[in-house]
Amino acid sequence: MTNPPFFEITCVILCGGKSSRMGEDKSLLPFASSKSLTQYQYDRLKPYFKNIYLSSKINKFDFINNEKIIFDENKDIFSPILALQTIFKELNNQKVFIITVDTPFVSLESISKLINDSKHVDICVAKTEKVHNLCGVFSSNISESINTMIKSDIHKIGYLLKNNNTKMIEFQNDDEFMNINNKEDYSNSLIFISKNNNSNK
Structure with a gap:
């Protein structure tokens, strides 16, 4: 993308998952040159959004203060539906770009398309x-x-x-939507980003 976009909506990164398949909290795993996957995702997206928040049950991060965290009201149940409920209590009367912490390769071009195509629907994924x-x-x-x-x-x-009134936008590059769910995914993602960084030098 020649001119990086600036999105006039809020972004929320979901970081409150259970990480059961990983066996440890994947949001805190080191990633690329960042201390954690969360910090990597936050830092790469922050310049392009009007506002950006983390959705989490607690503040387990050392790079951000409580003002930028939307805390899940229910601490015991791990559910994206409960996270969305809390997010919209905090950010009512607006549209929000939602992304999970474990999808760090989604491009700005794809995000831009999702936002642009969301105008006449309630959900666009x-x-x-x-x-x-x-x-x-x-x-x-x-x-x-x-x-x-x-x-x-x-x-x-x-x-x-x-x-709900949902629209699904088809993309051809499956790699950019790669989820980091387990140890093998994590290893593969580190290889993937290393190759990408080297090719961009």
């Missing part, structure tokens, strides 16, 4: 071989739907997408 449920634009219009799901003990993000 990325799709390659699969739907990337937590990479896209979410409107606070879905707050009522989220509250209803929680009352019914429904926590599947796919259900939220299915029952």
Whole structure:
């Protein structure tokens, strides 16, 4: 992208997952030249958004203060639906770009397309071989739907997408939506970013 974009919406990075497949908190794993995956994701996206926050159960980070964290109200249940509920209590009447901490390769071009194509829908997410449920634009219009799901003990993000005005944008490069879920993914991601950094020198 010749001229880097500036997005007039807020970005929230989801960092409150359980990391059960990793066996340790993946949001705190060192990544590239950053002390943690969270700091890498935050630093790379911060210049392009009006505001940027982390969504987490606690402040487990050493590079940011509490003002830039949206704390999950429920500390015991790990659910992106609960995280979204808290986010929209804090950031009501607006659209928010949501991305998980473990997808550090999503390009600015793809983010720009998702934001630009979200104008007439409540949810606009990325799709390659699969739907990337937590990479896209979410409107606070879905707050009522989220509250209803929680009352019914429904926590599947796919259900939220299915029952709201959702648009899925297809992308061809599956690699940029790579999730870091386990030790093998983490090793592969370090190789991937090292190759990318070397090719850009």
